[in-house]
Amino acid sequence: MSIEPKPFPVLVTGGAGYIGSHAVLALLDAGWPVVVVDNLVTGFRWAVPDAATFVEADVGQTETMTAIIAKHKVGAIMHFAGSVVVPESVTDPLKYYRNNTVASRALIEAAVAGGVRHFIFSSTAATYGIPDQVPISEDAAKQPINPYGMSKLMTEIMLKDVAAAHPLNVCALRYFNVAGADPQGRAGQSTTGATHLIKVAVEAATGRRESVAVYGTDYATADGTGVRDYIHVSDLAEAHVHALDYLVAHPDESLTMNCGYGRGFSVLEVLDAVDRVTNQAVTRTMEARRAGDPDQLVADNQRILATLPWRARRDDLAVIVEDALAWERKLHDLRESGATSG
Structure with a gap:
């Protein structure tokens, strides 16, 4: 099946990072020309496919970004670059306001100066804080509890x-x-010291960590541990491509949408799934709750299902774990071969 030519290149900031690199793959798979900008502080140059143009730069530099947009005739931006570790944001809030807010302002200024028409932003359920109701709709109160x-x-x-x-x-x-990770093994979460549960669990399963900490066993949930809505990174990346298509087709409309599956799994359910997939028991250590962790965070995803032709293709916890585990093993081989310094 032939792919129709696309009208302009897409600039992906943070495209050498975890989610950004999967969005780059999804865009390339759909036939979009891609320009990746990443400062490689947490990203990896080897994570950017040869089919994409790579520029090492800081998105917070307006003049630099304006020049890149003009040189490559960028028509849309997908903005992933930023800092993402919630506990660190509490201890170093200025880093987060600089990297996530001030740098975004600089990029937006460059986008306006360069005549960019479409902008997709990597936001988060953390904008809701501790929700009053679960599942959480986009219209729920925005009351973040961390920087x-x-x-x-x-x-x-x-x-x-x-x-x-x-x-x-x-x-x-x-x-x-x-x-999770790209099912074809082209990308995955590679950052050292990651804090996401499934990443931590597969690191433990492959011997990179000794154990997995379970923070809190007294939540108002079925087994006392926190419940979260886990979405496969490749499904998420495809949602970005559909969102871009929508923005192009509806130039006078803007959107805000949740990205989740609409069901949650507890920490213990996730660890049980890892045990089943690996056929071994990951060591668990029970720790005190972390301040501000909600009992449940589950998406109301009706808006994205009603607006975009996006549908979850990997909505299976075992599949998510299997893909994450396969990437972790590949990452081990890459490290052993010296192909990555991560």
Whole structure:
């Protein structure tokens, strides 16, 4: 099946990182020309496919980004670059307001100056804070409980205001818990010291960690551990491509949508799934709750299902774990061969 030519290149910031690298693959698979900008502080140059143009730069430098947009005739931006570790945002809030909010403002200014018409923003369920109701709809109160969530919400607000003042339409995608890896083994989560549960669990299963900490066993859930909505990173990446298609087809509309499956799994259920997939028991250590962790975070995903032709293709916890585990093993081989310094 032939792919129709695309009208312009897409700039992907943070395209050498975890979610960004999967979005690059999804865009390339759909026939979009891609320009990746990444400062490689947490990303990996080897994670960017040869089919994409790579520029090492900081998205917070407006003049640099304006020049890149002009040189490559960029028509849309997918913005993933930023800092994502929630506990770190509490201890170092200024880093998060700089990397997530101030840098985004600089990028948005470059987008406006360069005449970019479409902007897709990597946002988060952390904008909701501790929800009053689960599943969480997009219209729920936005009351972040940490600087990470607030830094993302501030960028959402900037984008909404800029879209009202300039010929730019915007889609903010609020992710729930992203996990897994490219089923073809082309990309995965490679950052050292990652804090996401499934990544931590497969690291433990492959001997990279001694155990997995379970933070809190007294939540108001069936087994006392926190419940989260886990979405496969490749499904999430495909949602971005569908969102881009929508923005192009509806230039006067902007969107805000949750990205999740609409069902949750507890920490213990996830670890049980890892045990089944690996046929071994991951060592668990029971720790005290972390401040501010909600009992449950589960998406109401009706809006994205009603708006886009996107449908979950990997909505199976075992599949998510299997893909994460396969990547972890591949990453081990890459490290052993010296192909990555991660």
